[in-house]
Amino acid sequence: MRRAGAGVLALASLAVLPAGAGVRAAAPAPALEVVATSTDLKALVEAVGGDRVRVDSLAAPLHDPHAIEVKPAQLARLKTAALLVRVGLDHEPWLRRALLTLGASAPGGARDLDLSRSVALLQTETPRLRADVAAHVHGFGNPHYWLDPENARPMTAAIAAALAGLAPAERAHFEARRDRFLERLDAGLARWHGALARHRGARLVTMHDAWTYFAARFGLLIAATVEPTPGVPPSPAALGGLVERMRATHVRVLVAEPYADPSLVRSVAARSGARAVTLVPSVGGAPEAGDYLALFDVNVARLAAALDAAP
Amino acid sequence: MIDLLALPFLACLVLTGIHAYLGLHVLARGVIFVDLALAQVAALGLTVALLAGHPPASGAAYGYALAFAIAGGLLFAVTRVRRAPIPQEAIIGIVYAVSAALTVLVVDRAPQGAERIKQLLVGSILTVTGGDVATLAALYAAVGVAHWLARGPLLAISLGGDQTGGRRVLVWDALFYASFALVVTSSVQLAGVLLVFAYLVVPAAIAVLLVRGVGARLALGWLVGAVVSAAGLAASYAWDLPTGATVVAAFGVALASAAAALGARASVIAVRAHGLAALRPAAMALAGLVSLMGLALALFPALDHLWLDALERVAPEVQEAFLTPSERAVRRETLESLARGEAQLRETRALQQDVQWGTRTLDAERQERLRQFLAGRGELTAGDRLVLRTLRSKARERQRYWIGVPLALAGAGGALVLARRRR
Secondary structure: OHHHHHHHHHHHHHHOOOHHHOOOOOOOOOOEEEEEOOHHHHHHHHHHHHHHEEEEEOOOOOOOOOOOOOOHHHHHHHHHOOEEEEOOOOOOHHHHHHHHHHHHHOOOHHHEEEHHHHOOOOOOOOHHHHHOOOOOOOEOEOOOHHHOHHHHHHHHHHHHHHHHHHOHHHHHHHHHHHHHHHHHHHHHHHHHHHHHHHHOOOEEEEOOOOOHHHHHHOOOEEEEEOOOOOOOOOOHHHHHHHHHHHHHOOOOEEEEOOOOOHHHHHHHHHHHOOEEEEOOOOOOOOOOOOOHHHHHHHHHHHHHHHHHHOO | OHHHHHHHHHHHHHHHHHHHHHHHHHHHHOOOOHHHHHHHHHHHHHHHHHHOOOOOOOHHHHHHHHHHHHHHHHHHHHHHHHOOOOOHHHHHHHHHHHHHHHHHHHHHHOOOHHHHHHHHHHOOHHHOOHHHHHHHHHHHHHHHHHHHHOHHHHHHHHHHOOOOOHHHHHHHHHHHHHHHHHHHHHHHHHHOHHHHHHHHHHHHHHHHHHOOOHHHHHHHHHHHHHHHHHHHHHHHHHOOOOHHHHHHHHHHHHHHHHHHHHHHHHHHHHHHHHOHHHHHHHHHHHHHHHHHHHHHHHHOOOOOOHHHHHHHHHOOHHHHOOOOHHHHHHHHHHHHHHHHHHHHHHHHHHHHHHHHHOOOOOOHHHHHHHHHHHHHHHHHHHHHHHHHHHHHHHHHHHHHHHHHHHHHHHHHHHHHHHHHHHO
16 A cells, blocks of 8 residues: 555656656666665655656664564565665664675665765764763664754755766756755745744653754754653653653653553653654654655644644 | 552552462463463454554454453363373463464554554553553452352362363363453553563462462462562662563562572571581582682683672772772772762753753853763763773783682682582
């Protein structure tokens, strides 16, 4: 079903292609096979590549990206892929083993695109410095950088360059599609900034530290994280202190992911008086978040509604 | 502390009430892992419900989990009476492994499934609501009454080892396993697999070790469950630890202490009967262990020697004696600077937190300076720790001859002397 949806999207994006962009030979070259590690990267590659690429995402939108079991068919696709696009840092620890398994035929060099090299990272303190603050999973900087829409500029630039390197004849096509995408992104940014402008400086508490980039972009402040280590529930003292501070400083919104522990979310919200709102961390995580721009439309609308409604 | 932990403690008491009793049955029947197997089958039912489109906390999801667990329980009832040529533990293990594998297969198709399964294993005893506890208490009271009414045949089959088979036993077994499945499914949703297993087995095991008779065992099981729950919750609060895992660990400590107490009593009795010679095997084992520890230090001084670290923490002289005067001075200075640095770090971090929460305001430039200071101070602290480690490894190089070799020789000699006396 998701594949069919992606097809519809690809068709739709074809329809809005400007007439002058399609400077190409009469017989279209076969589509480039691209493997992305997440649905967000898949959406961005599709935005740039259009019908010239066929993209497969290794992770489903709501799976824990740290614990993926690669399936045989995916391994086969990885082996023949023209390009591998990944989040990088330590976001995909399973990928290294999968690539080792493939040996010499694994995508490497120009076929391996690590997008973390194209953006400015946050929270890059070394593990040693952070070690005595709290245990955490992000040793090389926070990897959720796709949640800042401005980062889509350098990311799509890197994707366009990599695709053009593999299919030099299509360079103009990719550039034109990227420009179209950036126009829509600019329109989106104006819309999102507008919707959240009234709430600049608002404090949020999040369940996991996935929203650092998103908050920084829209001028929101993350006061604390409920579950510093995913899957390890907070201790009673930590929870008690957190709830107390939330009440004392009138934090009005608690941001949860769809897979956050519902009883923990309910309990923190009830005790602190904050309103819980579920934001989608990845494209496809909610039915209406079908592509990269829709992801932000959904999240901004939900967050703005929660901040508006909170007392 | 009280307002946060009152509901979890009530939930723990409810769990103790039913599980300590069922645990006696499970221990007597020798089907210890039936609980884990049924919990896994219930988890499979939950994932199937997710796949069918039901939200994880809904009644439908609970219904799926319950139906799967009861089916699993009935399977166990049937396989016991048929007296297959393989032991029942084998069937329980197979059910566990296959349903765990099926869960993985189903999770792969269900969005968020993996997270749910993880949450199911860890549980969330800390965040129970009053409604949860009340529902569970009512349900378990009903199960308890049913078991009280049917206590005659149920206890006879579990304790008496009624192996005759037949329809009558099958019916009672079906009732037992169905109620067991109901309890496990409901408890696991609230407290997680590990905690439920601990409540089922540990109080009953301690009771069986210490007293005789169903009534006395049940009373002791309830007492142990209540005391350990309170201790675990308090430890979780005092030492800032995840609650469910702490209570499970507390149960482990309780069982170990009970076993140690029994061992001590047995050795006192043995010494009274046979004199000090009765302790010889234990003394030999101890001497052997000491010899191995010394040998490890002598051969591989760079490895982690946890016993020596612990000793040095209590008595720093053990390390300082092996340092030159100048090294000793460096060590003292570093320790002082470390303590100062850590105090400063704590203070600055608290300030940073206040800024994050907005209880104190700081302009952007000073916030950045605060961040830089924290990074720098953190590096210095890490450097201090490195100095201490280097000094320790210098000391280890000398300790290997002065502590490691003598310990190895003394331990081996002691063990030999003890062994020779035996003949």
